[in-house]
Amino acid sequence: MKSKLTVYNTLSRKKEEFTPIDDQVIGMYVCGPTVYGDAHLGHAKSYVSFDLIYRYLLHIYPRVKYVQNITDVGHLTDDADEGDDKIAKQSRLEKVDPMAVVEKYMHNYFRDMDALNVKRADIYPRPSGHIQEQVESIQTLIDKGFAYEANGSVYFDVSKYDESFDYGKLSGRTIEQLLEGAANRELSGQSDKKNPFDFALWKKAEPSHLMQWNSPWGKGYPGWHIECTVMSQKYLGENFDIHGGGLENAFPHHECEIAQAEALTSKSFANYWLHNNMVTINGQKMGKSLGNGIFCHELFTGDNFQLDRAYSPMTVRFFILQSHYRSTLDFSNEALDAASKGLGRLQDAVLKLDELVAVADGKEEVAEWIESLYSAMNDDFNSPIAIAQLFEGAKLINSVADGKKQINQENLDKLKKAFKDFYFDILGLEIEGKAEVDNEVTDELMQLIIQFRQAAKEERDYATADKIRDKLKEMKIVIKDHKDGASWEYED
Secondary structure: OOOOEEEEEOOEEEEEOOOOOOOOOOEEEEEEOOOOOOHHHHHHHHHHHHHHHHHHHHHHHOEEEEEOOOOOOOOOOOOOOOOHHHHHHHHHHHHHHHHHHHHHHHHHHHHHHHHHHOOOEEOOOOOOHHHHHHHHHHHHHOOOOOOOOOOOOEEEEEEHHHOOOOOOOOOOOHHHHHHHHEEEHOOOOOOOOOOOOEEEEEEEEOOOOOOEEOOOOOOEOOOHHHHHHHHHHHHOOOEEEEEEEEEEHHHHHHHHHHHHHHHHHHHEEEEEEEEEEEEEEEEEEEEEOOOOOHHHHHHHHHHOOOOOOOOOOHHHHHHHOOOOOOOOOOOOOHHHHHHHHHHHHHHHHHHHHHOOOOOOOOOOHHHHHHHHHHHHHOOOOOOOHOOOOOHHHHHHHHHOOOOOOOHHHHHHHHHHHHHHHHHHHHHHOOOOOOOOOOOHHHHHHHHHHHHHHHHHEEEEEEEHHHHHHHHHHHOOEEEEOOOOOEEEOOOO
16 A cells, blocks of 8 residues: 555645554544434434544554444534523423433434444443533633633633634634624523633523533533533543544534633644535435435435435445545435446446456456555545446456456455455445345346236236246246336345
8 A cells, every 4th residue: 555544634624644643543533413313314424424434444553442422411402502402302392201312312323323334433422421520621621710600500711712722723713703793693691601602511400401410500411512522532532533523513513622622631632623514405405494304214215205215225325435525415316326226336246256267377457456446545535436446346357257358366366355345344335135236237127028028918918928927936036016017026
C-alpha cells in the first residue's frame, strides 16, 4: 500500500494525513441516536458511513476503540436549551415510562443497524448512567470560572471561555455573529443567562418533569452537550483521535463539546472531526415536518407511499456507499433500483471467484488494481471510487471465467483476497439470497416467459401454459396468477 490515509478534518477545513496518537489503538467517538423514534434513512446514511470508516480503520490498524453514545435524556426539542425533552414528550404520547421509550427504540435501532450489517461499537454509553460524572465535570467548570449557576440551572460562560480559547473554531462562527443572530430573534426563557449564546450544562427540572436527578444545584437533568464531552473523555481519554457525527450537529453540539472539554482540561479534545452529510428525497430535504421521511424498516418492507417496492438491506447499504460520506445522498426509487442491479453484478463476481482457474503462464497483473482500491479509501474513505474499482475487478473476474483472459496462481490469490476484503470486510456487504437480489437479466427473461404463457392461455393452449408453469416449478420458480396478470418468485 503506497498511499497514506488522509481525512477531511472539519476543524482545519482541509484534508490532512491521519496521524494517530497511538497507532496500536485508534480512539473514535461518534454521536449516536436519541432514541425517541425509529431509525430513518438519515440515520442509515450516518451510521453506515461511520461503519465504513470503522471497518477501514480496523483493516489498517491493529485495534479501534469505538464509542457511540445512546442519548436517553437531555436532548430538547429545539436541539439547544429550550423545549421539551424529546424522550419525555414521546413517553407522554405513548403513555409509558421514558425508559420504556428508550428501550423500545434502542432495540429497534439495533435491529435496523444489524440488518444493514453495521458493526457494533465497543461501548454504547447512556447519559442516564453517567449522571455523577457529568455533575462532577460541571462543578469543575464552575470552580474554574467557566460556568455559573442561575436559579437552579448551570450555564457555560462562552465569553469567559473565548478570552483564553477560540469559541467557534469548528463551525467558523464568531461571538459577534452569535450576538447578531440573537438580536434578530426573540429569545424565550433566556433571562437566567448572562449572554444569549451561553448554553446549559444542567437544567432545573420542574416537579412534573419525568426525568430528574439530585445535584448541588437542585433537582434537574444534564444538558445535551455535556453528555458527549463527559462520556467520550471517560472512555477515550482527554485527547483522542476521531470525533464523528452528522454535519447538522457541528453547531452548536460539537462546538459546545469542544468548549467544555478544553475548559476542563486545557488540552486539545479530538484531533480529527469527521462529519457526514444529509439525505434528500428527490432533491428535497428529508424531514418530519415535510412528511417525506422514510424509516429503515419501511425501506425493507416497501411500506411507505414514496417507495415503489421493498429493498433489501444490502441494496440500501450499497446505495449509501455509492455516495461519499461527506456528500448529500439523494434518494429516489430509480437510484435504489440501479443500486440493486449494481450490487447484483458485484455479487455475481464474488460468487465466481472461487471457480476461477489459474494458468501457469497467465499474464494478467492485479497489483495496480489493488493499489487503486487502497488509494480510494485512503483519500478520505472514498467509497464511490473504491466501488468503481471493484466493478473493474468484476470485469477481470468475468473475463477470466469466460476464458478471455488468463491469470497465474499468485495473481489469482491476490485478486481473490483483495476483492473479498473490500466487498465483505471494508464495504460490509453480504451475499443475499436469490429472492433478495434484483437481477435485471433474470427478471426480464421471466417477464418474457410470463408473456409467452399468457399468450398461450389466451389462445386456449392450456397444455403449453401448464407445461411452462410445471417446468419452472422444477427449477424452483413459482408463477402466481393475479387478476391483472402474473408474477414470479423463487420457491422457498
